[in-house]
Amino acid sequence: MPVTIKDVARNAGVSLSTVSLVINNKANVSPAMRAKVERAIHDLNFHPRRNARGLASKKTHNLGFILTDNHFSFTEPFYTKVFLGTEFEGRKHNYYILLTTVPKTFKDDDSVVPRFLLEKNVDGVILAGKVPVKLLEYIHKLKLPIVLVDYCSGRVKTSCVLIDNNQGMQLAVKHLLEHGHRQIAFIGADLQHPSIFERLAGYKTALQENQIAADENLIFCSAPDLGPDEGYKAAQELENSGQKFTAIVAANDAMAIGAMRFLKEKEYKIPSDISIIGFDDVEICLQTEPRLTTIRVLKEELGAIAVRRIVETINEGTKIINRVTVPVELKKRDSVAPVRYD
Amino acid sequence: MPVTIKDVARNAGVSLSTVSLVINNKANVSPAMRAKVERAIHDLNFHPRRNARGLASKKTHNLGFILTDNHFSFTEPFYTKVFLGTEFEGRKHNYYILLTTVPKTFKDDDSVVPRFLLEKNVDGVILAGKVPVKLLEYIHKLKLPIVLVDYCSGRVKTSCVLIDNNQGMQLAVKHLLEHGHRQIAFIGADLQHPSIFERLAGYKTALQENQIAADENLIFCSAPDLGPDEGYKAAQELENSGQKFTAIVAANDAMAIGAMRFLKEKEYKIPSDISIIGFDDVEICLQTEPRLTTIRVLKEELGAIAVRRIVETINEGTKIINRVTVPVELKKRDSVAPVRYD
DNA sequence: ACCAGCAATCGAAACGTTTCGAGAAACGAT
DNA sequence: ATCGTTTCTCGAAACGTTTCGATTGCTGGT
Numbered sequence: 001m002p003v004t005i006k007d008v009a010r011n012a013g014v015s016l017s018t019v020s021l022v023i024n025n026k027a028n029v030s031p032a033m034r035a036k037v038e039r040a041i042h043d044l045n046f047h048p049r050r051n052a053r054g055l056a057s058k059k060t061h062n063l064g065f066i067l068t069d070n071h072f073s074f075t076e077p078f079y080t081k082v083f084l085g086t087e088f089e090g091r092k093h094n095y096y097i098l099l100t101t102v103p104k105t106f107k108d109d110d111s112v113v114p115r116f117l118l119e120k121n122v123d124g125v126i127l128a129g130k131v132p133v134k135l136l137e138y139i140h141k142l143k144l145p146i147v148l149v150d151y152c153s154g155r156v157k158t159s160c161v162l163i164d165n166n167q168g169m170q171l172a173v174k175h176l177l178e179h180g181h182r183q184i185a186f187i188g189a190d191l192q193h194p195s196i197f198e199r200l201a202g203y204k205t206a207l208q209e210n211q212i213a214a215d216e217n218l219i220f221c222s223a224p225d226l227g228p229d230e231g232y233k234a235a236q237e238l239e240n241s242g243q244k245f246t247a248i249v250a251a252n253d254a255m256a257i258g259a260m261r262f263l264k265e266k267e268y269k270i271p272s273d274i275s276i277i278g279f280d281d282v283e284i285c286l287q288t289e290p291r292l293t294t295i296r297v298l299k300e301e302l303g304a305i306a307v308r309r310i311v312e313t314i315n316e317g318t319k320i321i322n323r324v325t326v327p328v329e330l331k332k333r334d335s336v337a338p339v340r341y342d
Numbered sequence: 343m344p345v346t347i348k349d350v351a352r353n354a355g356v357s358l359s360t361v362s363l364v365i366n367n368k369a370n371v372s373p374a375m376r377a378k379v380e381r382a383i384h385d386l387n388f389h390p391r392r393n394a395r396g397l398a399s400k401k402t403h404n405l406g407f408i409l410t411d412n413h414f415s416f417t418e419p420f421y422t423k424v425f426l427g428t429e430f431e432g433r434k435h436n437y438y439i440l441l442t443t444v445p446k447t448f449k450d451d452d453s454v455v456p457r458f459l460l461e462k463n464v465d466g467v468i469l470a471g472k473v474p475v476k477l478l479e480y481i482h483k484l485k486l487p488i489v490l491v492d493y494c495s496g497r498v499k500t501s502c503v504l505i506d507n508n509q510g511m512q513l514a515v516k517h518l519l520e521h522g523h524r525q526i527a528f529i530g531a532d533l534q535h536p537s538i539f540e541r542l543a544g545y546k547t548a549l550q551e552n553q554i555a556a557d558e559n560l561i562f563c564s565a566p567d568l569g570p571d572e573g574y575k576a577a578q579e580l581e582n583s584g585q586k587f588t589a590i591v592a593a594n595d596a597m598a599i600g601a602m603r604f605l606k607e608k609e610y611k612i613p614s615d616i617s618i619i620g621f622d623d624v625e626i627c628l629q630t631e632p633r634l635t636t637i638r639v640l641k642e643e644l645g646a647i648a649v650r651r652i653v654e655t656i657n658e659g660t661k662i663i664n665r666v667t668v669p670v671e672l673k674k675r676d677s678v679a680p681v682r683y684d
Numbered sequence: 685a686c687c688a689g690c691a692a693t694c695g696a697a698a699c700g701t702t703t704c705g706a707g708a709a710a711c712g713a714t
Numbered sequence: 715a716t717c718g719t720t721t722c723t724c725g726a727a728a729c730g731t732t733t734c735g736a737t738t739g740c741t742g743g744t
Contacts, residue, residue, distance in 0.1 A: 047461055047462075049463075050463040051396035051462070051463070055393045080422055094457065096441075096457075119390070119391060120389075120391050120392065120393070121393070284626050
């Protein structure tokens with residue numbers, strides 16, 4: 001019943017293989033033949049089946065997108081945007097994205113390995129955020145192209161799409177310095193994650209470049225994750241520590257928002273008493289009171305670049321591994337004010 | 343190189359078909375044989391290829407998820423959650439979800455028809471929000487199972503997973519009535535969308551049940567979409583109209599948030615001057631100032647139910663069309679206060 | 685002892701493409 | 715004219731499963 005390549009061949013009076021050549025835009029088919037076939041394809045409204053093509057060509061035209069459970073729950077708005085970026089870019093290249101999460105304690109065990117890997121149902125894999133090295137090694141063994149987003153592993157060499165974390169945090173700190181702040185606290189989390197580490201590094205660099213000694217007592221990185229509650233607690237610790245501070249930079253917006261909640265509960269006025277800057281520019285920043293000044297990260301763009309990279313390596317079979325860093329910008333809003341001298 | 347069903351058959355000393363029977367858990371295979379085959383499968387670490395299975399069985403184990411461009415951009419946090427609900431429930435049933443958007447002016451044209459439909463790469467389709475009837479008819483012709491989420495079409499009969507909009511809005515309005523409010527405005531949008539229409543209906547019902555005549559001058563539904571900017575404008579119109587009002591119910595949270603922005607700019611205090619209630623309970627509600635009282639909708643659950651329904655109809659081949667309505671609850675937070683008499 | 689009926693197993697075709705190598709046709713150089 | 719190339723087209727095998735009908739071997743009723 002459904003129209004197949006056979007029907008097209010018959011209708012056009014050519015062989016199956018010729019039709020296939022036309023479909024796949026291969027060279028060495030005469031214009032006349034091509035026209036005839038295209039006519040038939042159009043007349044019959046033919047569309048080759050993905051499954052059949054996949055079996056014959058060993059290409060699925062799917063890409064896997066993997067992140068860890070905890071990244072997804074704590075920083076969902078961020079990674080959701082990245083995913084959407086892959087989805088839309090994927091469509092342009094005729095790829096669908098299969099999304100899945102893995103536990104961060106991944107081990108090489110069928111019950112936990114993403115099904116699309118077992119079933120060989122993807123042509124490449126994009127992984128976002130810090131992912132278990134075991135998983136990377138597993139995928140590497142499968143000989144599948146890999147692109148990492150917002151992470152880079154020393155153990156397994158892959159292409160990476162990175163955020164300019166260091167530069168971003170420098171922008172934030174310098175912005176505060178320009179407003180006269182000198183006691184600037186940093187609240188973050190697990191420094192195992194390179195992105196957070198880099199943000200902290202950027203913080204230190206910016207201070208040093210302005211002849212200010214980074215004070216370890218103003219750095220709070222004991223939180224295990226990057227959620228608002230962790231931000232709340234970090235701000236709490238900061239205040240309890242008795243350290244004087246006039247501004248906070250947070251490792252991401254979620255933490256900044258949590259910190260704002262704490263500060264407001266304590267009757268601090270933002271930004272007049274305390275200035276604060278986030279990182280990522282998720283949508284909520286526009287709805288906070290005051291609206292959160294932050295470092296804008298082009299999240300969809302990260303995903304889109306990852307897709308382009310992986311499609312390239314699929315098509316060209318090139319093994320070239322590269323690393324691209326996506327720039328970042330300071331998005332000024334209402335959570336920063338000049339320091340008060342009183 | 344990769345291990346196939348053939349290798350398993352050889353290793354277990356049985357025929358291809360027997361292995362297939364075991365893989366698919368079919369009846370009529372002796373325990374002894376089953377054990378032997380399972381052993382071989384495990385020893386060889388065999389996993390059948392999705393593509394090959396798909397070609398032979400005409401099942402892709404993919405589901406399509408479609409929404410319209412404008413729904414996605416204006417109410418992204420809502421539909422993203424629904425999508426995530428499908429994704430996670432899909433995984434439990436061994437289905438992947440292929441996400442795509444269509445323009446709301448869909449016409450039956452290859453450049454716009456989702457590729458997974460052309461390529462016969464899904465076993466069923468979930469559509470969320472109001473979708474073009476042309477698209478429904480197109481999918482219907484393909485004989486694919488369809489489930490609608492947060493929409494129901496009179497033209498094409500399908501299963502639907504619905505929100506109890508009417509009841510939800512009644513809860514909201516009654517909550518305000520209990521706080522003494524009598525002039526309650528409704529801000530919404532395009533009444534062509536059944537969900538919005540039902541919410542408005544719930545608003546009217548609640549008022550009538552309390553012997554209050556619904557005042558058409560307090561109803562603002564001219565916005566084309568449901569975003570914050572539309573909420574802002576609706577609140578503006580409301581205020582410009584000169585009508586007295588002490589509370590607002592919004593057709594969704596995004597509009598409520600926009601309205602709050604307007605009210606704050608005009609120096610109204612929320613909730614002491616004006617109370618406001620949203621609908622959907624998206625995450626931003628927790629970050630607004632004050633935190634937005636709203637009607638909680640189980641968004642992931644909507645998606646999950648849709649997947650279960652569609653998987654049932656795929657497996658059982660049943661043509662049963664049903665409609666399930668997911669209940670809703672009032673989530674009290676800080677944007678409602680007793681009316682002031684002054 | 686015989687046979688109907690059933691359960692378990694198997695062989696072969698089918699699913700709808702791609703791809704590879706072979707053959708035919710056209711061409712240019714000698 | 716002849717021959718070696720190049721260009722175009724085709725036939726057939728291959729991809730890795732599922733499925734259907736056929737076959738074999740049992741079971742139990744007579």
